[in-house]
Amino acid sequence: xxxxxxxxxxxxxxxxxxxxxxxxxxxxxxxxxxxxxxxxxxxxxxxxxxxxxxxxxxxxxxxxxxxxxxxxxxxxxxxxxxxxxxxxxxxxxxxxxxxxxxxxxxxxxxxxxxxxxxxxxxxxxxxxxxxxxxxxxxxxxxxxxxxxxxxxxxxxxxxxxxxxxxxxxxxxxxxxxxxxxxxxxxxxxxxxxxxxxxxxxxxxxxxxxxxxxxxxxxxxxxxxxxxxxxxxxxxxxxxxxxxxxxxxxxxxxxxxxxxxxxxxxxxxxxx
Amino acid sequence: xxxxxxxxxxxxxxxxxxxxxxxxxxxxxxxxxxxxxxxxxxxxxxxxxxxxxxxxxxxxxxxxxxxxxxxxxxxxxxxxxxxxxxxxxxxxxxxxxxxxxxxxxxxxxxxxxxxxxxxxxxxxxxxxxxxxxxxxxxxxxxxxxxxxxxxxxxxxxxxxxxxxxxxxxxxxxxxxxxxxxxxxxxxxxxxxxxxxxxxxxxxxxxxxxxxxxxxxxxxxxxxxxxxxxxxxxxxxxxxxxxxxxxxxxxxxxxxxxxxxxxxxxxxxxxxxxxxxxxxxxxxxxxxxxxxxxxxxxxxxxxx
Numbered sequence: 001x002x003x004x005x006x007x008x009x010x011x012x013x014x015x016x017x018x019x020x021x022x023x024x025x026x027x028x029x030x031x032x033x034x035x036x037x038x039x040x041x042x043x044x045x046x047x048x049x050x051x052x053x054x055x056x057x058x059x060x061x062x063x064x065x066x067x068x069x070x071x072x073x074x075x076x077x078x079x080x081x082x083x084x085x086x087x088x089x090x091x092x093x094x095x096x097x098x099x100x101x102x103x104x105x106x107x108x109x110x111x112x113x114x115x116x117x118x119x120x121x122x123x124x125x126x127x128x129x130x131x132x133x134x135x136x137x138x139x140x141x142x143x144x145x146x147x148x149x150x151x152x153x154x155x156x157x158x159x160x161x162x163x164x165x166x167x168x169x170x171x172x173x174x175x176x177x178x179x180x181x182x183x184x185x186x187x188x189x190x191x192x193x194x195x196x197x198x199x200x201x202x203x204x205x206x207x208x209x210x211x212x213x214x215x216x217x218x219x220x221x222x223x224x225x226x227x228x229x230x231x232x233x234x235x236x237x238x239x240x241x242x243x244x245x246x247x248x249x250x251x252x253x254x255x256x257x258x259x260x261x262x263x264x265x266x267x268x269x270x271x
Numbered sequence: 272x273x274x275x276x277x278x279x280x281x282x283x284x285x286x287x288x289x290x291x292x293x294x295x296x297x298x299x300x301x302x303x304x305x306x307x308x309x310x311x312x313x314x315x316x317x318x319x320x321x322x323x324x325x326x327x328x329x330x331x332x333x334x335x336x337x338x339x340x341x342x343x344x345x346x347x348x349x350x351x352x353x354x355x356x357x358x359x360x361x362x363x364x365x366x367x368x369x370x371x372x373x374x375x376x377x378x379x380x381x382x383x384x385x386x387x388x389x390x391x392x393x394x395x396x397x398x399x400x401x402x403x404x405x406x407x408x409x410x411x412x413x414x415x416x417x418x419x420x421x422x423x424x425x426x427x428x429x430x431x432x433x434x435x436x437x438x439x440x441x442x443x444x445x446x447x448x449x450x451x452x453x454x455x456x457x458x459x460x461x462x463x464x465x466x467x468x469x470x471x472x473x474x475x476x477x478x479x480x481x482x483x484x485x486x487x488x489x490x491x492x493x494x495x496x497x498x499x500x501x502x503x504x505x506x507x508x509x510x511x512x513x514x515x516x517x518x519x520x521x522x523x524x525x526x527x528x529x530x531x532x533x534x535x536x537x538x539x540x541x542x543x544x545x546x547x548x549x550x551x552x553x554x555x556x557x558x559x560x561x562x563x564x565x566x567x568x569x570x571x572x573x574x
Contacts, residue, residue, distance in 0.1 A: 012380040015380065023401050029416055088306075099296075111314070115554065115557070122321060123321040224405060243408040243411065250403060
């Protein structure tokens, strides 16, 4: 706030550093412990260093169906991501104008964030049961995940369009562009970084979601459900190994999304 | 720069109102159709179904369509339910107080003390990344830290501060609240940061010119203007804590209960109508809390 760094700055900077340590410290503990030696336990000290527990992941008797649940979660997250981006973008476009039912729909989207996830899980489970459909990860769980990712997507699109001046589109139209040309050549490139953000949210929120999936996944577990089951019955560092791998995967996804955003911004700056 | 930009946006908005709509009236409805359908099918309909089922009868294997209030009588008439609600509310109040305190100072530091925009973006991302990783992993990562032979206990024993490990670090209310703060603080940091970034810096300069101290500026200018962000963050944190079953189950080691955990146990016993009655009561409580908070803030204005 002032030119010279005050005592307040150092106190707050220290507090912020503590907060970051609080966020990442425990995570680093399980990453280190996942390299525990074959005879090591769930806590420090490290009893040698090995990749034993990572190898253990691929034996089904140790952790259940890790490969299958990862594949299901990955495909599900991709589906959720695509639907979230398209549906949120369309809704964001619609909400730029007044229309009947806009306010109730907005509050419905907010309600989707607020309603306890386990209630959605129960409701979808019972609904499918009563309609005679079998819940599966690609139908009922997909819907359950969308109730969690869509509100975030819609709220992000709202924030984007609230700050988006329509004069760019008007200029394009004055130059003779059609509605579709205005959308694809003017609007879409301008909001592309935000759309990537929405995609990142859609993917990661779905990939890690389990409270809404609980009753909606059907016979085959998603990865977070598998992990959740493991917390109660696995007492070896194989749990940490799985945690390390899924966390590394999440970091990878985040890094890719950020790299794409930076790339898009650079290209736009050059153009 | 900002002034001209704001001016042009305002002018554009005024122009938009004058300009006749080019697209036919039906377009917004077509655009929102997918959202309406998805939320209708997977949010509204399941909630209606839950309400309906909460009046049904059941035995160990089946549910029977009926209209009985027994599930509610059993839920509301049970001492356990009230105790569980009290316990859940206790978590909500504790976690909310701590996350609001921590979240405000983190957001305040980011918004007002970090000078370069690049550093600000990077530090903001540092805070956001954990939110995009698995909650379960973040939860169990406390086990090697807090456990009987965990890092904290070993460090304290080595330093000679204690002679025997502290037992209440893990599998206790302390662990539950700590893990919830760990999981949910971000939900309050982001909305507060968002409102702080939108405070007109000239207001702060004006206060300083009028002779206000840093503390007075914080208390009389910044905090009142940050209230909408605090309210939105509060909605997130309170509803997340009220809905939580996994943190309570894992971090208390099964020794504490929350309303959602009680529901989950009923669901695993196939007592869906009982769980549905519980769900209805919980939904009512949560919506009342949210409605209370919404009286303070208009969310649409804050986006």
